Amino acid sequence: MTTTASRPTSTPAATAVTAPRGGEDVITSVAARRTTAALRIAVGFVFLWAFLDKTFGLGYSTASEAAWVNGGTPSQGFLQFAATGPLQDFFVSIASPASDVLFMLGMLGVGLAVVLGIGLRVSAVAGSLIMAMMWLAEWPLAAGSSNPVVDYHVVYAIALVVFALVFAGDTWGLGTWWRKLPIVQKLTWLR
Template identity: 55%
Template sequence: MTTTGRGSAAHPEKIEAHGSMLTNAAAKALAVLRIATGFVFLWAFLDKTFGWGFATPSAKAWINGGSPTKGFLSSVDVGPSGLQTFFHNIAGDAWTDWLFMLALLGIGLAFILGIGMRIAAGSLVVLMAMMWLAEFPLDKTGAKGAPSGSTNPITDYHFIYAVTGIVLALTYAGHTWGLGKWWASLPFVQKNRWLV
């Protein structure tokens, strides 16, 4: 929804966009949501890379030889056994670590800057789907019978983040307090609209 104006004399508080109206307050709220969501993923990247001691101790930082995926994926004990085996087999592999970390960094930066929102949203959906499968909230207990910690089998944080990403991309949330308008005006983005 590219903004075409700042409203009219009758509705100065609204932004017109392809026949629909988005209030300035709504655009700003979406911008706050976009930046906050981006920061969640950028922070995860930074903490896992440098081991700032929040989720990752310094000794297990990626720059100190730690693996950002090994601990989580090697401990998967929910879901179908074939799925568990798949996650155990890729845990700590260099390609898994790099792909995961690039996803965190790319999603985080894209959302904070408000650029490449469609790619970021698509990447976020894939990342959240993989993490949902690894945590498999449909199971109440793990393979050894211990509670899985699942509180809701369907609508959990994976689903909410994925939907948030889609909403942010579809509402052009990067155009408010972001570089979305500038990004969309670049010739290579104009030729490849999927980059918006």
């Protein structure tokens, strides 16, 4: 870069890599786009990892004998035994093999979509719904919790919505390619 009359100028090559983008981009700073992309991938991996660990019992939050492939019930145990408070009866009543399938499909779908940067609007709705249901199942949060209102479920839900609103899949993701697909151009809620 050179300076002319105290105003920086850039060569075209430097501009292509570091210049702010405009148009449809909500976040125009390169560093902010990359940081948001890194956060998107990390949050997506949280969902994807939960799916993998609960499916195969990788020994982190799910022991191998409790794995879904070994007959474990990924959502039923949580709904029947971790649910507390005024909504406990509701959550116990929905615990079933169907809740296992829906939960696992949700975790896989949201995880893949967010990591890949595609379908962020759908994953924002689905992931936020999953997080809201899990938050409500544990509400009111236990005494001794680090925060009586906002826990990681709320933070992940907000992050998913932000990713959709700022087109976070366009950086380090397949969002730009995805939005050019004819079906996505026709049905913009798939974006």
